[in-house]
Amino acid sequence: MQLKKRRRGNVRKSLARISAGLLAAALPPLAGQAAAQSYYDDASGTRNNNFGPGFTYSQLDAALLVYQEAGGRVGAIEPTANLSMHAADGRQLSIGGVADSVSGATPNGAVPSNLPQNFVTPIKAQGSSASVTSASGGSTIIKLPPTPGQLATAALGRQYTVPANTLPMDKGFHDHRAALNGAWAQPLGGITEIGVGAGYSRESDYQSITANTHLSQNFNANNTTMSLSLNSEFDSSFPFGGIPTPLSVMNAQWKTQSTRDKTQLGFVLGLTQVMTRSWLTQFNYAFDQQSGYQNDPYRIVSVVDPASGVPTQSLYENRPQSRQSNSFYWDNKLDLGPTVTDLSLRYFTDSWGIKSVTADLAERLNLGSAFYVEPSARYYHQSAANFFHSYLVGGQALPAYATSDSRLGSFTGTTFGAKLGWIVSKRSEFYVKGEYYAQSGNSHPAGAIGQLKQQDLFPKTSAAIAFIGYSWDFH
Amino acid sequence: MRTAARTVFLAGMALALAGCASLGPKPWEKDLMARHEMLVDPYPLQTAAEDHVYFSKEASSGGRGFAGGGCGCN
Amino acid sequence: MQAAPETEASRRITRLGPDYHVSFHAMATPCEVRVETSDAALAERIGIAVEAEARRIELKFSRYRVDSVVGRINAAGHLGLVVDEETSSLLECARQCFDASDGMFDITSGVLRRAWHFDGSDRLPGAQRILDLLPLVGWPKVSWKPPELKLPPGMEIDLGGLAKEYAVDRALAEALAIAPLPMLVNFGGDLRVSGPRSGGIPWNVAIESVEKSGGMAGMLELREGALATSGDARRFLLRDGVRYSHILNPRTGWPVKDAPRSVTIAAYSCVEAGITATLAMLKGRRAEAFLKREGIRAWCIR
Numbered sequence: 047m048q049l050k051k052r053r054r055g056n057v058r059k060s061l062a063r064i065s066a067g068l069l070a071a072a073l074p075p076l077a078g079q080a081a082a083q084s085y086y087d088d089a090s091g092t093r094n095n096n097f098g099p100g101f102t103y104s105q106l107d108a109a110l111l112v113y114q115e116a117g118g119r120v121g122a123i124e125p126t127a128n129l130s131m132h133a134a135d136g137r138q139l140s141i142g143g144v145a146d147s148v149s150g151a152t153p154n155g156a157v158p159s160n161l162p163q164n165f166v167t168p169i170k171a172q173g174s175s176a177s178v179t180s181a182s183g184g185s186t187i188i189k190l191p192p193t194p195g196q197l198a199t200a201a202l203g204r205q206y207t208v209p210a211n212t213l214p215m216d217k218g219f220h221d222h223r224a225a226l227n228g229a230w231a232q233p234l235g236g237i238t239e240i241g242v243g244a245g246y247s248r249e250s251d252y253q254s255i256t257a258n259t260h261l262s263q264n265f266n267a268n269n270t271t272m273s274l275s276l277n278s279e280f281d282s283s284f285p286f287g288g289i290p291t292p293l294s295v296m297n298a299q300w301k302t303q304s305t306r307d308k309t310q311l312g313f314v315l316g317l318t319q320v321m322t323r324s325w326l327t328q329f330n331y332a333f334d335q336q337s338g339y340q341n342d343p344y345r346i347v348s349v350v351d352p353a354s355g356v357p358t359q360s361l362y363e364n365r366p367q368s369r370q371s372n373s374f375y376w377d378n379k380l381d382l383g384p385t386v387t388d389l390s391l392r393y394f395t396d397s398w399g400i401k402s403v404t405a406d407l408a409e410r411l412n413l414g415s416a417f418y419v420e421p422s423a424r425y426y427h428q429s430a431a432n433f434f435h436s437y438l439v440g441g442q443a444l445p446a447y448a449t450s451d452s453r454l455g456s457f458t459g460t461t462f463g464a465k466l467g468w469i470v471s472k473r474s475e476f477y478v479k480g481e482y483y484a485q486s487g488n489s490h491p492a493g494a495i496g497q498l499k500q501q502d503l504f505p506k507t508s509a510a511i512a513f514i515g516y517s518w519d520f521h
Numbered sequence: 522m523r524t525a526a527r528t529v530f531l532a533g534m535a536l537a538l539a540g541c542a543s544l545g546p547k548p549w550e551k552d553l554m555a556r557h558e559m560l561v562d563p564y565p566l567q568t569a570a571e572d573h574v575y576f577s578k579e580a581s582s583g584g585r586g587f588a589g590g591g592c593g594c595n
Numbered sequence: 596m597q598a599a600p601e602t603e604a605s606r607r608i609t610r611l612g613p614d615y616h617v618s619f620h621a622m623a624t625p626c627e628v629r630v631e632t633s634d635a636a637l638a639e640r641i642g643i644a645v646e647a648e649a650r651r652i653e654l655k656f657s658r659y660r661v662d663s664v665v666g667r668i669n670a671a672g673h674l675g676l677v678v679d680e681e682t683s684s685l686l687e688c689a690r691q692c693f694d695a696s697d698g699m700f701d702i703t704s705g706v707l708r709r710a711w712h713f714d715g716s717d718r719l720p721g722a723q724r725i726l727d728l729l730p731l732v733g734w735p736k737v738s739w740k741p742p743e744l745k746l747p748p749g750m751e752i753d754l755g756g757l758a759k760e761y762a763v764d765r766a767l768a769e770a771l772a773i774a775p776l777p778m779l780v781n782f783g784g785d786l787r788v789s790g791p792r793s794g795g796i797p798w799n800v801a802i803e804s805v806e807k808s809g810g811m812a813g814m815l816e817l818r819e820g821a822l823a824t825s826g827d828a829r830r831f832l833l834r835d836g837v838r839y840s841h842i843l844n845p846r847t848g849w850p851v852k853d854a855p856r857s858v859t860i861a862a863y864s865c866v867e868a869g870i871t872a873t874l875a876m877l878k879g880r881r882a883e884a885f886l887k888r889e890g891i892r893a894w895c896i897r
Contacts, residue, residue, distance in 0.1 A: 061871055108566075277587035404581070410558055459578070477564070
């Protein structure tokens, strides 16, 4: 019968005293209440979110991404947060959210010209001319004659003019996005982990629903992990002004069809192996199949005069409805004492004719136990899709598919970055990362016609990326 | 030529898999592996943000995980 | 492939990364010492000292040996035995643990093992058999007037719940007297480190899964202090879906109900971690609540 109520820590203190008493008699170098006290008072140390099996804990991650392209182009601010809860028996639940605000000028796909160019596009709100002013990125609201067979209300368009010898960009681009995701995982019978997840993302003109399931199994005294994940994504595109007819002339008409869908199915087969005490390697093979609407509904391709190279028409782009891709990904982590090296390589190939290689290297250097720096570098090179054309030539037969989206052209992207981390306590960490990303491609392709020889035909992108994150583990 | 290359590749895989059975450190040698920075993906939000940037600027995606982007930015 | 049987001559020394690793078999369990040094000869001297200390304590306190101190105390019974200073301090520690645990930590409860055989089977002893043994359990029934211990007829003591942890603390002290290097002494999962590795890097210790041998349930970082685990990975009885842990309640003679399958405790010394782990197991269903209330760093597997 326990009559007196025990106060917090009393049993621990008496056991500590008893043990110290025993050991003090036997071994002077290790004993002493003072040493024991300093052991219990010690709160320093590196980050350790391993509460061990049998303990419930949660991890909260919050981060902010700030992205800004040079030359007044796209900028984005993206706050994100994730909470994951780990139960004693290996079950995990995580929920997260992302908000996204994007604005800035974006290349519309047309080539530059030695003459000023006019572009007309549907205004973003049907019939609400008052809310879209001419101040919006230098655009003008114009009244269009009604077109037979189209919606009667389509009377307004947005027109913008691009000066001579300038990359045509649409400056009226801004959007918000919100996304939510959740995942559940647990051990099941002899299976190390089985899990499901789902996500929902919404923008003003796009919606995405994702669902996935995965299975992983540890072998060989937990040195080997094999995993399989199945992923699906169902997207709907409902652009302002409706879905343009592929390869039709760009105008400001509202189209009757307003929504097109895309389905993506894929799997990732992964093998993770602890090779030695300090070397971890991972090999993934991923296959994806996309089918449905994959066009950028706002993007156009210039048709140029076969002699002068001056753009005469703008056509909406068109991409194949089906795309299969394969990627091979190999990641290595090497712990070399004070530094940790992470080197990953990827080879990607798809049915559109794109082949790419990626190499990503990061070297983490711990500065004492509380700080670390991690410089990083990334190299990326891709070949062009087989329907990529910087422009089409007037008088020639139209190809079935055409895009001038530089993201489907050939280019090299390089990133340099540095990260600084501060281990605030064993349970929390704060870090900032700055990166600079630049694309370079062929600005003056052979065979350019007329005035195009003088133009820069690669709309190069460069961007500064800042990332701030905080991670906190708690009971 | 191609067949020969494939055979060599498959043989390499088989060798690698057979090697796995005894590959890797003993449990008490996993001290370094237990460090946070040796996790396969120690900073998932940072990885997701970087993947999102590259997804919206490049034609290739996936490999580390699912290729989908969950947004209309590409 | 079959592992060679472990013998007294089983001491092996191997290079493991920045450490020398000396392993041997003593106290019915695999033992090891890891020393962060590049000096093989020094590591071997330390290994020899650690092994010698493990064997000394095993010989002195084993209840299976009639010539051990424990064997002689149990044989002397009511005639009593005057014990040496080291044994006296261990017995005094056991008495204090009995008091601090409200009688749950009891070195006289070993006689209950005449009835209980934790071999993974479903053979439970009869209730009468346990009632017959209960009068032989209870520290207050012994006469402990340091340095003399007298046991009532039929009673026995067993220092098995202290000796291995004590050996870890002792062996580490012996090793540090040879060279003050970063090191880790581990006797069958009860372990203590001298301090952090060079550069302040912690030692990392795997908690073995209770499910399958060799599996790992988690990793712990240890900068200083000790870890001890109490568990029933292989020592239990299973009947009608009820799992009987090998931790016996000295008051009822029956295994503690709903105890965690394993409890790992971090504490300053290995002795303290070991006593705390045993005490937590004795709390049964309330083990985690007890550990949390006391503010003890612990990892439980259910």
